[in-house]
Amino acid sequence: MSKVLPTPAKRILPSKEATLFKELLTLYETRQLKKGLKTSDQILKKFPEHGETLCMKGLVLTHMGKREEGIDLVKKGVRLDLTSHICWHVFGLIQKGEKHYEEALKSYTQALRFDKENLNILRDAAQLQTQLRLFDALVETRHTLLRIRPTLRQHWVALAVAHHLNGNLAEARKTLEHYERTLKNVPDYDIEHSETLLYHIHLLEEMGEFSDALSLLDINAKSRSIVDRAAIMEYRARLLSKLGSDEAEHAWRVLIEHNSDCYDYLRGYLSNQGLSLDATSTDALTILRQFSTQLPKATAPRRLALNIASRDDFRDLVKPYLLSGLTKGVPSLFVDIKALYCDDSKRQIVEEIVEAARADFSPDSTSPSPSSSSAPTDLEPTTYLWTLYFLAQHHSYLGRPQQALETIELALAHTPTLPELHACKARTLKRAGDPFGAARCVDEARLLDGQDRFLNTKCAKYLLRAGLIDEASAILDATSPGADLEDMQSLLYLIEEADAHYRNAKLNLALKKYLAIFNEVEDDQYDFHGYNLRKFTLNIYLTLVKWEDRLRSHPAYVKAALSASRIYVALHDDPSIAKAASSAPQLTDAEKKAKKKAKKAAQKVQEDVKKAPAASANEDKGLEVTLPKDDDPEGIKLLSVADPLEHAAKLLHPLSALSTNNIDAWLAIYDVAVRRKKFLQAVKALNCARALNHEHPELHIRLVHFRQAVQALPQQLPAPIGPLVTEALAKLLPDEVSLDTYNGQCLQRHSSEPLAVLAAAKVAHALEAPLQEVEEIVFGTLREDSKLDVPSALQVVTFLTSIKSERLEEFRKACDVRFEVSTVFKPAEELQGLRKRAQVGEEETKVESPAA
Template structure:
C-alpha cells in the first residue's frame, strides 16, 4: 500500500467497493455500478479512478458527453494511474479514434508494464493502425509475460510476418512446436498452425522443407483440411519442378472439375496458359479435351477451350457448347460466353450458330429438343444483339419470345435492359414492373424493378417498392437499406438524385457509401483478437491484405469521384449549396403526373403487402434510431471545407486506383483549387501516362498551362511547374492551335468534340463557333451519354440551338426518351407505376 499515491489510496471499505465496481462494469450491471461509484465519490469526490469508471459507465448508458467529460477530469486528477489511462483509451477506441487510444494505452503501460489486458488491446490497435514494429515489441512482451499460452507464440510469429521478418516468424513457430506436448487427434487449431508454418516456408522459398513438413503432417493426420493439403502440395511440386506435380493437379481437377484455378495450375505446370497463341493453343486444347472426355459432366474444360481456341477449331467447339446450353434452357448462357465477344471472329461465329439453332428449333420435332429450346434461343439472340448495340433487332426477338411465353419474368427484364441501353429508362422501368407483377413475392424482381425506377429518376416511387421487403418498423426503406450497407442502393439512389440535379441528397448518399467502407475497416478490429484465438492465421493474413485494398472497390471509387465533383462544383459556385437540395419548380403537368404516380405507387404497395412474405424474424425492442439532423444533405453541401473533404475521399485512390485516369483528373481538379500545384502537376502527368489523348485531359492540359502562366514568379516550385506544363503542352504551340489540332485528329470522337468546345468557351470564342463545333458530333461516333452531356453543355452556355441539338438526338436515337422535355416525360412517368401503357397510336393509356 505504501507505493500507492495518497490521493489514490482508499480505505478497505471503499477499496472493496471499487473492486466491486470493476466487476459490475465487466458484467454490464451498469445501474448497480453507477450507485457503487457514487458511494465512493460521496466520500472521495476527487478519486480519479472512480471518476473514470463512472464516466465509462455513463458512456454505456447513453450519457456519452457527460461520461467523456468525467473521464477527462478523472485522468487529470490521477495522471499516474494505469486504470485512468486505460479507461481513457477505451473511450477513444469507442469513438474509433485509434491513434489517441493507442497513446493512452502507451501511457497506461508506463505505469503497469505487464498488464495483459492493456498489452492485448495495444497490440490490436497497433495491428489496426499497421504499426508493425511496435506490434512485434508488444507481442514479445506478452509472450514473456505468459509464455505458457499457445496463442502468444503464434501471435508473435504473425507479428514478425506482418513486419516482413519471415525468418524470425519461422524460428518462433519452430520453438513453439518443439514445446508442444500431448496434442489431441484432429486438433483444428494445431492443423491451422502447421498450415501456417508451411505457408511461411513457401514464402521464404524453402519449398522442399515446406513439402516435407506438409507430407509428414498429412500422413499423421495432424492436418485435417484435406483440400488445403492437395492444393498446397500441387503448388509446391510445381515450384520444385517435380514429375509428381502433373498427377497432383489432375487429382485436384477430379476433386472439383468446375474450378478454373485447378486447370490453370495444371496448364501452368506444363508451361501453358489460357493464351490464344497458336503454339499455346495447339498444346493446351488436347489437354482440356482429354479432361472433357474424362469428366463429361464438367463444363469448365469445355468453356476454357473456347477461350483458347480460334479459327475453325473455335467454330467446331462453340456449336455443341451453345446447342447444349440452349437445349437445357440455361438462362445464364450468354453471360457465360460474353467475354468471348472481344474477338470479332468469335462474335460472328456465335451469331451464326445461334441463328441456325433458332431455325432448327422452330421447326424441330426431335425428341431430345425441349419445346422451351426455341424460347431460350430467342432470349439468347436478344441478349446477343442488345450487347452489340442492335436494339431494334433485340426487341423484335423479345416480342416473339413474349408472345410465345408471356409469363416468363426474364423476358420482361431483358426487354427493360435493352430499352435502358437504347436510352429509354422509363420504358425500361415499365418492363421491370411488368416482370415484378408476375411474381409479387420475388425479392429479386422487386429489387430490380426499384433499381430501374431509380435509373429513371423516380426516387419516391422506387422507395415505395423497396418498402415491400424492408423492415416495417424502420424509419424509411432507404434507412433500412443503408443500415444493411446495401452499396447498390446507395450508389443508384445517389446517381438518381445527381441526375435530377438534387446535389444535397446525392452527396449525402455518396458519403453514406464512404461510411460503409469506414465501418468495414473498423469491423476488422474484432478479428485481431478473434482470429488468433481461433488460430485462423492464414485467413487472418488474407483478411488484412484484403482490408489494405478495401477502397479499391468499384463502389467506393465511383462514390468518391462523384462526391468530389459535387464538392468542387459547390466550391466554384457556392450558390449551388442553397439551390441544389430541393426538387426545384415543377410544371403543372409534372405536378399532376407526380401526384397521380404517388397515388398509384401507394395502391401498388398496399396490394403487394398482401402477397409479400411476412418477416417473422424482425428484431423487437430495438432502440429508436438517432434523428437525422440533415435529411436532405443541405448542411453537408454547405460545409466550410468542401475541397478538404474531397481530398480526403480521393487520397486512398492515389495508390489503390492509380490505373484509373478519372481518379487523377479528379485529384487535379481538387489539388489545383487547393493551390497544391505540384500535386496537381503530378496528377496530370500520371493521367497523361495512362491516356495522353483523353478528352478531359485535353481540357485540363490547357487549364494547367493557363494556371501556371498566371502564377507569380516567386511561387514555390514555379520553375518545375513550368517545366511540367511545357511537357504536357509545348510552349511553342499556342492554345488555339493546340485545340484546333486536337479536333482535327479526333474528329471521329464525340467526347473529344465536347472537350474542344469546353476549351473554346474558356477562350471566349464566339458562340456560333462553339455551336458549330458541337454539331460536328453528329459526324462522329455519338453515343447517348455524350449526346446528353452536349445538350447540358449547350444549355449551360445558354445556346439558342440547344433544342435543335436535342431534337436531332431524339431522331438519331429513335428508341430513346432521354431527349424529351419534362412535359413530354411526365405522362410516361405515370405509366411506370400505374399499370398502364400507351396504345398503338401513343394517344391514350390502356390497362394492361
C-alpha cells in the same frame, strides 16, 4: 529493476468504499449497469473527486445511452488521477468506441506506463496497433504478452503473425518452430492446430522454402494433424510445381478429378506444363480437349478451350457448347459467353450458330438445316424460348435495341410468365435510353415472383436509375431502408441512390450517400484482429489484412470518391450551390413519412439493445457502437464546409497509390491540385494521365486549362517550383502552338468521336469563342459518321444547357429522331408523363404483388 511508484493518497479508499469499488468493476463486467451506477454514486458521495470511480461511472453512463454526460465524467476522472491505469484504460475504451483509434492507443500507452503487465490493456493495445498498421510496436507488444503468459498458445501464434505482418518472415518461422516443439499431447482432429500447421506451410512457401514446406505438409498429412484434405492437395500440387517435380502433373490431375469445374486447378495444371491461357496455344487446347473427353460432365475445360481456340477450332468447340446450353435452358449462357465478344470473328461465329439454331428450333421449322445437324432431336418446348432469350441479350449487348426488342417480344408471346424475359427487355430499354420503360418492365418481372429478392433488388435499382427514389425505397420494403442498407454497406444501394440524387441535382443528398461508402468496412476489421487469432484462421486473416490495405481501390470507392470530389470542386467554383441547397425544400411528403418511420425504427433498435442479455466476462468491454444521432440528415452541412478542396484531396489521396491505371482518378486529382495551387501535383497528375491515354478527351480539356491557369498567375512561381512547372508545361503543350490551333488539330483528328468533339467545344467555349462557333462544333456530333450514343448525347445536352444555348431543343429533337427507342430526349412535359406512368406502376404493385 524498475522503481514502483507509490499509490497516491487521493486514490486510496477506506475498506468499505474499496469493497464497493471492486463490486462496481464486477457489476460493469456483468452489465448490471443500474446497480453499477448506484454503487458508483455511493462512493462519490463521500469521495466526489475519486478519479477511478468517476471514470467507471462515466463508462457505465455511456453504456446506458447517456453518451455525452459519460464522456465528460471520464475526462474529469482522468484529470483528477493522471497516474491511474484504470482511468487511462477507461478513457481508451471510450475513444476506441468513438473510433478514434490513434487517441485510444495513446491512452493505452499511458495506462501501460503505470501497469506494464496488464493483459487486457496489452491485448487491446495490440489490436489497435494492428488496426493502425504499427507493426514494429505490435511485435514488441506481442513479445510482452508471450513473456507474461508463455503457456497460452494463442500468444505464440500471435507473435508469429506480428513478425509476418512486419515483414520479418524468418522470425515468424522461428517462433512457429519453437511453439511446435513445445506442444505435447495434441488431440486428434484439432482444427486449431491444423490451421496453425497450414499457416506454417504457407509461411515457408512465401519464403521460398518449398522443400521444407512440402516435407512439413507430408509429415502432418500422414499423421492426420492437418484436417483439411482439400487444402493438403492444393498445397501439395502447388509446391511440387514450384519444385519442378514429376509428381506435380499427377497432383494437379487429382485435384481436377476432385473438382473438375475449378478454373484455378486447370490453370495450375497448364502452368505446370509451361502453358498459359492468355494466348492461343495448340498444346493447351489439346489438353483441355482431353479433359473434356475424360470428364464429360465438366464445363470448365470446354469453356476455357473457347478462350484460346483459333477461328476454325472455335466453331467446332463453341457449337456443341451453345447448343447444349440452349437445350438445357441455361439462363446464364449469354453472360458466360459474352467475354468472347472482344474478338469480332468469334462474336460473328456465335451469332451465326445461334441464328441457325433459332431457325431449327422454331415451331414453324419443318426440317433441320445442315448447320445444326449436331443438334439433339428430342428438343424440349422451351429450347426455342431460351434461344430467343440468348439472341435478345446478344443484340442488346451489341447496341441493336430494335432487333433486341423484336426478339424479346417473340419470346414474351411464347411465354409471357418468365421473369428473365421482362428483365431482359428492361435491360434493353435502359441501354437504349428509356429508364422509365425499363423500370416498368423490371417491375412486371417482379410481379411474377414477389418473393424473389433478386427481382425486388433489381426493380429498386432501375427505379433509382429513373430518379424515382421514393418508389425504390418502398420496393426495398425495410423499416428504414436508408439506414439499414447503409449499415450493411450495400454498395449497389449507396452508389445508385447517390447517382440518382446527383442526376436530380440534389448534391447535398448525393454527397451524403457517396461519403457513406466504406465508412463501416474499414472499422469492421477491428474485431477480426482478435477473433481470427482466437480461432486460429491465420491464412484467411492475412488475406483480410492485405485486402483491407487495398480497400480504397475497390471500384465502388473509386466511383464514390470521384463523384464526391466533383461535387466539392463544383462547390469551390460556385459557393452559391451550398446556399441554394440549404434554402430549397429538401423533403417530399413521402420522404418525410419515411424519415418518421426510420426514427421509430431507430428508437426500437435502441430499446432492443437495452434489453439485450448481459455479455460474458471474456467479451471486449469497449464502448458498443450505438446508432448516433444524425445531426445532418439532409447533408446540408457537408455542402457548407469551409474548405471543400481539402475534403476532395483527402478522398482522392488513396487513389494516387491504389488506382494508378485509372485515368479518371488522375484527372480528378489534377482538378483539385490546380485549384489548391499545388502545381507540381497537377503536373504529375497530367503526366500520369497522358501516359495512360494521351488522346483522352478530358485530358485535352485539362491541358488547355493548365496553360491558362499558369498564364493567369499574377507573378511567376518561385524557384525551384516555377522552372519545373514551366518545363513540364512545355513538354505537355509546346509554347509555340496556340491554344486555338491545338484545339482545332484535336478536333480534326477525332471528328467522328462525340466525346472528343464535345471536349473541343468545351475548350472553344473556355477560349471565349463566339457561341455560334461553339454550337457548330457541338452539332458535329450528329454527323452520320459520328459514333454518338445515348450517354454521350446526354453529356452534350448538359453542356448546351450550361452555356444556355438556344439550339438546345434542336439538338434534343435530332437525338430523339436518331435514338428511336430512347425517351430521355423527349420534351419536359412528355418526360413528366412517363415518370408518372412509372409511379403509377409502383402504386399498382402494392395491390397486385404477392406477400413477401
